[in-house]
Amino acid sequence: xxxxxxxxDIGSLEPIAQMLRYRIIKxxxxxxxxxxxxxxxxxxxxxxxYWHILNINxxxxxxxxxxxxxxxxxxxxxxxxxxxxxxxxxxxxxxxGYGEDGSLFGEHPPTPSALPGIEAATGSLGHGLPxxxxxxxxxxxxxxxxxxxxxxxxxxCNEGSVWEAALLAAAQGVSNLTVAVDYNKWQATGRSNEVLxxxxxxxxxxxxxxxxxxxxxxxxxxxxDAVEKNKNDPRPKAIIAxxxxxxxxxxxxxxxxxxxxxxxxxxxxxxxxxxxxxx
Amino acid sequence: MxxxxxxxxxxxxxxxxxxxxxxxxxxxxxxxxxxxxxPTQFMNCGVAEANMMGVAAGMALSGLRPIVYTITxxxxxxxxxxxxxxxxxxxxxVVIVGTGSGLSYASLGPTHHSLEDFAIxxxxxxxxxxxxxxAPSLRSVLREAVGSGVPTYIRIGxxxxxxxxxxxxxxxxxKTAVARKGTDICILSVGTIGPEAIAAADTLSESHGISAExxxxxxxxxxxxxxxxxxxxRFKAIITIEEHSKSGGFGEHVSAFLAQNSIATPITCLGxxxxxxxxxxxxxxARTYFGIDAASVVAxxxxxLKMPAGVAS
Numbered sequence: 212x213x214x215x216x217x218x219x220d221i222g223s224l225e226p227i228a229q230m231l232r233y234r235i236i237k238x239x240x241x242x243x244x245x246x247x248x249x250x251x252x253x254x255x256x257x258x259x260x261y262w263h264i265l266n267i268n269x270x271x272x273x274x275x276x277x278x279x280x281x282x283x284x285x286x287x288x289x290x291x292x293x294x295x296x297x298x299x300x301x302x303x304x305x306x307x308g309y310g311e312d313g314s315l316f317g318e319h320p321p322t323p324s325a326l327p328g329i330e331a332a333t334g335s336l337g338h339g340l341p342x343x344x345x346x347x348x349x350x351x352x353x354x355x356x357x358x359x360x361x362x363x364x365x366x367x368c369n370e371g372s373v374w375e376a377a378l379l380a381a382a383q384g385v386s387n388l389t390v391a392v393d394y395n396k397w398q399a400t401g402r403s404n405e406v407l408x409x410x411x412x413x414x415x416x417x418x419x420x421x422x423x424x425x426x427x428x429x430x431x432x433x434x435x436d437a438v439e440k441n442k443n444d445p446r447p448k449a450i451i452a453x454x455x456x457x458x459x460x461x462x463x464x465x466x467x468x469x470x471x472x473x474x475x476x477x478x479x480x481x482x483x484x485x486x487x488x489x490x
Numbered sequence: 491m492x493x494x495x496x497x498x499x500x501x502x503x504x505x506x507x508x509x510x511x512x513x514x515x516x517x518x519x520x521x522x523x524x525x526x527x528x529p530t531q532f533m534n535c536g537v538a539e540a541n542m543m544g545v546a547a548g549m550a551l552s553g554l555r556p557i558v559y560t561i562t563x564x565x566x567x568x569x570x571x572x573x574x575x576x577x578x579x580x581x582x583x584v585v586i587v588g589t590g591s592g593l594s595y596a597s598l599g600p601t602h603h604s605l606e607d608f609a610i611x612x613x614x615x616x617x618x619x620x621x622x623x624x625a626p627s628l629r630s631v632l633r634e635a636v637g638s639g640v641p642t643y644i645r646i647g648x649x650x651x652x653x654x655x656x657x658x659x660x661x662x663x664x665k666t667a668v669a670r671k672g673t674d675i676c677i678l679s680v681g682t683i684g685p686e687a688i689a690a691a692d693t694l695s696e697s698h699g700i701s702a703e704x705x706x707x708x709x710x711x712x713x714x715x716x717x718x719x720x721x722x723x724r725f726k727a728i729i730t731i732e733e734h735s736k737s738g739g740f741g742e743h744v745s746a747f748l749a750q751n752s753i754a755t756p757i758t759c760l761g762x763x764x765x766x767x768x769x770x771x772x773x774x775x776a777r778t779y780f781g782i783d784a785a786s787v788v789a790x791x792x793x794x795l796k797m798p799a800g801v802a803s
Contacts, residue, residue, distance in 0.1 A: 215688050275553065323551065331551070335575055341541040342576055345548020345556075352510060353553060363662050372572070374539030382536070
């Protein structure tokens, strides 16, 4: 049986997130892995789910009763890898050869069979939610109780398959499925509300029949409230998490150059100072 | 074949609570028994095939045995990336069934034709491609595919197909059935085009003094190389026929095998050409239009017996 979630005190999550941010930035510098801005905007969401919500046991990563977490925005895998290592799915030392030839750790998650803790090999946008929906439906069909959580990017909501999944989830009343949209207002080459007509995003999910809560995606208390207050709602849940791309480092925040830029050694040092990490 | 499919799926659902049929809003009334008897094992996913394929992969990764069912172009090319990434890359045990394959829906126009699926699936790792040739053949391979846990694409016809061999002769995945015995040439017939091959063999025998063996192929991928080598040794020439493009089709695959193994048996590949059919018509009309009818096989057989060994067309 999976363990109960760690249920870390909400107040204890911030230092974990800051430490992971530093490791993500340092790894980006060392391995040349991009999508730093996208990783930092959802780090708080990942920490919240992995330390406060998910019913998982790193020692038994394929337990049928485990909660499923899908990083549908697979390009934030550098953040997920740090989270999984810190949660104990594999030793942190496994990340030493990050990005090197033959490593499992790169820009996107590998398949579950290749790396324990991964539920889906995402990276092509718009795949994680449909797969997560299938997992949530399987819980009901096979009568094995668990919940499914998927983190999507706002740019990812360009994909039609996201909205196909939203429609089916509503029609089937899939109440054990929660989507969190990392709404950092940017996608690869522009503002997500300008590239396509994304806004009003919360209203769109609501119109698709979902139970929607809009929050500050860097406020752990608001995240906890959003999950808690709607847990008995029969609809699928969407959390529209307003976030800042590059969150945590002043010179990266809301600067879309950091979608692809790799930090220099000096910038890693500066980041450590701003995040309050002693190196 | 679709009626046999519905009946077999219903029977399998009764035996295996993990089996789930996902339909892309087709099969009106076809699945009433399944829906009535096992409501949690049937889901209409709407006209949203990309999502349906992802849902199936998610279900398969959670221990279920999903079968995805809709008209072939929509369960193949429409959601190809979901097949490649969610099903094949994850090695998720999803069975994808395309109904009305090839030119079954000739009268609906090229939007509903499927003449490129073998070519596409041949290049995608992990996934198997099955082509049952009649209803008993479908029942046999479907059951085996679901039980195997291997990602599988099954291409079926629509309705009214005749049995090509006695039902008790239905063979499993990767095996072949012989519909006509012969000694001169071998006609390798893929899936539901079988009746054309059989009619051609009968004409060749009755009117042209050519003895043609008709081998019914239910598995396009993986290729049974041992079988091919044996047939190439036994016959003066091989003809392949498929309701699929010649480009990237079964015949091309067989030709490549023969060439790469320096097997000089002449081979002629019949398939559709590099064009869309803009006119409408019956399946029979479309087969004639593309040169994959019985008359085309008869002509090809006469031609290939005139060829010296080592010359292929």
